[in-house]
Amino acid sequence: MPEPGACPRLIERHMMQHIKFYMTPGSCSTGIHIILEELGEIFEVTIVNLPAGDHFKPAYVTVNPKSAIPALLRPDGSLLTEVIAMAYWLGQSRPRAGLWPTDLTDATRALETMAYVVTTLHGQGFARIFVPSSFARDPAAHGEVRRLGQDIVEKGFAVLNATLPRESYVAGAFSVADPVLFYVLFWADKLNIPLPATLLAHYRRLLARPAVQLVLREEGYNPATLGQMAPAA
Ligand SMILES: N[C@@H](CCC(=O)N[C@@H](CS)C(=O)NCC(=O)O)C(=O)O
Known part of the structure; x- marks a missing residue:
């Protein structure tokens, strides 16, 4: 300044x-x-x-x-x-x-994961849970819309869990794709939606990063209380 x-x-x-x-x-x-x-x-x-x-x-x-x-x-x-x-x-x-992968295979994986997070997990799954009124006008149907949203989210997490590298990040090294994945893992934590083991380990790895902790505190959350759940059965 x-x-x-x-x-x-x-x-x-x-x-x-x-x-x-x-x-x-x-x-x-x-x-x-x-x-x-x-x-x-x-x-x-x-x-x-x-x-x-x-x-x-x-x-x-x-x-x-x-x-x-x-x-x-x-x-x-x-x-x-x-x-x-x-x-x-x-x-x-x-x-x-170095937050955008220089290798074509890694960059493509980053795009693929971000697209799945934003369009499927968020746009199809969590959006049904958070705003069921966007999917059905009849309030009597909102419970079913939310349940459908949760099914989409759980299937999406299972798919990502199977492709995510076990001990590294979405595209090998940490990249912009990891914070994008983070926001749906964080939502799952807040809503008590279980995360499969590899995704949960990834979420905890991200929670340990100073920048993630700073952002969570700035947004009103206590990082120490997050990531405590057991992996999905
Ligand atoms: N496709 C958009 C989705 C953004 C989005 O859905 N944002 C939500 C908050 S998480 C929002 O602004 N919702 C307000 C609304 O749709 O009325 C993106 O990738 O940025």
Whole structure:
């Protein structure tokens, strides 16, 4: 940060270099929040209160017409949405951090895992559990919608568990794909949905990372209380 009294134009340029990050604590934006901290990025946070419906209010809709979080407003003024695109851009644009795999096979695995997490586990599974009203208008059907969501999540975890390397990360070395996977493992923990053994070990490995602990504390969670469950039978 420039010292007080430094050239105003220098301060202006410095401020403009920051990413603006739109997020909601405990949501899918946690994955992107972890990537930003792992990169040591300086960024400015705007909390969007989803339960209060802030994402549908004009102040946010003018920023992101999709009315969803997370979103990144980049230093050049362009908006970036969609978790996978944000993870890709952050990893690729900061190559020295090594969070985007350089090997084609590893990079493809990272994309494959992120796509499955975001579209299937989150979009088909957890979305049914969190917002059953998006899948059935009749409130009497919401219990069944939630149960279906849980089935999708449990099947998805079993599939990922079978392909995840036992003692390393999604794409060999730690990459942007791991924080993206983290957010659904964290949701499972909060909802008492059991994790199969390899996924649980991966979740605990991520919970031990300083950047993950920092993000969890910043978002109002105590990392010491997480990852305590027994593996799924
Ligand atoms: N496909 C989007 C999904 C984002 C998403 O579903 N975000 C949720 C929070 S975890 C949201 O904004 N929900 C508000 C709504 O859909 O009304 C992405 O990858 O960023």
